[in-house]
Amino acid sequence: MGSILDKVFLDNSLRSYIIVAGSLLIIFLFKRLMSRYLAGLLFGFVSRVSKGVDKKSFVKLVVSPLELFLLLLLSVIVINELTFPKAINVVIYKATVHEFIDAVTTIVLIITFISLLLRIMDFIAMILHHRADHTTDHADNQLIVFFKDFFKAVLVIIGILMILKFAFSYDISSLLTGLSIATAAIALATRESLENLIASFIIFFDKPFTMGDIVKVNSIQGTVERIGLRSTRIRTDEKTYVTVPNKQMVDSIMDNLSLRTQRRVLQQIELHADTSHDNINQFIQRAKNIFIQKKEKVENYSVFLLNISKNAFVIQVEFFTAPIPVANFNDLRQEINLALIQLMEDLNIKLATDPSTPVRV
Numbered sequence: 001m002g003s004i005l006d007k008v009f010l011d012n013s014l015r016s017y018i019i020v021a022g023s024l025l026i027i028f029l030f031k032r033l034m035s036r037y038l039a040g041l042l043f044g045f046v047s048r049v050s051k052g053v054d055k056k057s058f059v060k061l062v063v064s065p066l067e068l069f070l071l072l073l074l075s076v077i078v079i080n081e082l083t084f085p086k087a088i089n090v091v092i093y094k095a096t097v098h099e100f101i102d103a104v105t106t107i108v109l110i111i112t113f114i115s116l117l118l119r120i121m122d123f124i125a126m127i128l129h130h131r132a133d134h135t136t137d138h139a140d141n142q143l144i145v146f147f148k149d150f151f152k153a154v155l156v157i158i159g160i161l162m163i164l165k166f167a168f169s170y171d172i173s174s175l176l177t178g179l180s181i182a183t184a185a186i187a188l189a190t191r192e193s194l195e196n197l198i199a200s201f202i203i204f205f206d207k208p209f210t211m212g213d214i215v216k217v218n219s220i221q222g223t224v225e226r227i228g229l230r231s232t233r234i235r236t237d238e239k240t241y242v243t244v245p246n247k248q249m250v251d252s253i254m255d256n257l258s259l260r261t262q263r264r265v266l267q268q269i270e271l272h273a274d275t276s277h278d279n280i281n282q283f284i285q286r287a288k289n290i291f292i293q294k295k296e297k298v299e300n301y302s303v304f305l306l307n308i309s310k311n312a313f314v315i316q317v318e319f320f321t322a323p324i325p326v327a328n329f330n331d332l333r334q335e336i337n338l339a340l341i342q343l344m345e346d347l348n349i350k351l352a353t354d355p356s357t358p359v360r361v
Contacts, residue, residue, distance in 0.1 A: 010085035023078045027071060035067035042066075042120065061123050065116040072112055076105055106167040114159035118152060149229055192247070196230045199246035203227060208250075213258040217249060221257075262299060262320040263329050269340070270312035270352040279347050280305065280313055286347075290339045291319055297332050312352030 005015040039059045084098045092100060125148040164170040204227070209215050213224050215234065222236035232249050234242045271280065284303050291301040301319035308314070317340070321329060344350075 010087060011083045012085075016082055020078055020082055024075060027074045027078070031067050031071045031074075032063075035063050035070055038070070039063050039066055058123055062116070062119055065112065065119050069109070069112045069116050072105075072109055076109065103167045107163050110159055110162045110166070114155055117155055121148060121151060121155070145226070145228070192245075196246045199250040200227065200229050202250050203232070203246060208254060209256045209258075213256055216255040216257060217244060217252050220244060258323075260323055263323060264318070264320050265333055265336075266316070266318045268306065269315045269317060271315060272350040272352050273309075273311055273313065275313055275349050279349055280315075282347055283343060283349060284315065286343055287315075287317065287340060290336060290343070294332070294336070297321060297324075 005013065005018070007014050009017070036059060039062045040055075042062060043055050043058050089096050089098050095103075125144055128144045161172050165172050203209070209224055211224050211227060214222070215224055220234060220236060220242055222234040222240075222242065224232060225235050225241075226233040227246075231243045231245050234244060236242055271283070284305065287303045288301070291298050291303070298319050298321055301317075303315065303317050306314045306316035319336070321332060324332075
C-alpha cells in the first residue's frame with residue numbers, strides 16, 4: 001500500500017495529491033464556519049470603533065466576501081505544497097505557466113481582499129449614516145459620503161499598487177518616484193479637477209449649503225441632493241437633475257434660499273384715475289384688515305399709496321411670511337390676492353387701463 005502512495009505522477013506523489021485533496025475538502029466544508037468566526041472577530045474590532053453596531057447585519061454583509069477570500073487563500077496555501085509539474089511549465093511570451101498562474105492567483109486574492117475591505121467600509125458608513133440621521137446637522141451626512149468615497153478611492157489605488165508589486169514584481173518605489181516627477185504635469189492637465197476637489201473641501205468645512213438645502217446658483221435653482229468630490233447634484237424645480245462643478249458652487253454668487261428668515265411678496269396695484277379719495281382710503285384700511293385677519297401666517301405687512309399719476313393711483317402691497325414651504329406660500333398668496341379682488345368689487349374700484357390700449361365702445 002505504501003509503495004502505491006509513494007508513486008510519483010507529474011512530479012508529486014499520490015500521497016501528496018490525497019493530502020492536498022483532503023485538505024481542500026476540509027476547507028470547502030468548513031469555509032462558512034471559519035468565515036463566520038472571523039467575521040465575529042472583525043465585529044469585535046468594528047464595535048469598538050462604532051458602538052451600537054448590529055452584529056447580525058455586519059456578519060451577513062461581510063461573510064460572503066470573507067468566505068471567498070478564505071477559500072482562495074487557504075486553497076492557494078495548500079496547493080502550493082505541491083511541486084509544479086515541469087512537463088506543463090512551458091514558456092508563454094517570456095513567462096512560464098507557473099509564473100502566469102501565480103500572477104493570476106495573486107491578482108484574484110488582492111481583488112477579493114480589497115472587496116472585503118470595501119464591504120466593511122460600506123457597513124461602517126451605513127452605521128454612521130444612521131447616527132447622523134438623528135442629528136439636526138446635515139453636514140454629518142455630507143462628510144460621511146465624502147470620506148467614504150475618498151477612502152474607497154485610496155483602497156483601490158493601494159490594491160492596484162499591490163497587484164503591481166506582488167503579481168508582476170514591479171518596483172513600485174521607482175513608480176512612485178516617477179509619479180512624483182510627473183505630478184506637476186498631471187496637476188496642470190487636471191487643474192480643473194483639482195480645483196473642484198479643493199472646492200469640495202471648502203464646501204464641507206465652510207458649509208455655505210448642505211444636502212437638502214434649496215439653492216440658486218447662476219440660473220439654476222433646486223434642492224441639493226448630493227455633494228461629491230467633483231460636483232454637486234441639484235434637483236431643479238422642473239425635476240431635472242443638474243450636475244454643477246464644485247468650483248462653480250464656490251466661486252459663483254450662490255443664494256441659499258433655505259437660510260432665509262422670511263418669504264416676501266411685493267406687488268403694486270394700479271387703481272383707475274377716477275377712483276375717489278374715500279374709496280382709496282377704504283381700500284387701504286380694509287386691505288390692512290385682511291392681513292390682520294391672517295396675522296398667524298403673515299409676520300409683517302404694509303399697504304400705502306405709493307404714487308399718483310395721470311392714469312392711476314398706485315397702491316403698494318408688501319407682506320412677509322415665515323420661511324414656509326413653497327406650496328403653502330403660494331396658497332397664502334392666492335388667498336390674499338382673491339381677498340383684494342373681492343375688496344375692489346365691493347368698493348366698485350376698477351384697475352387702471354393702459355393708455356396705449358384702444359378703448360372699445
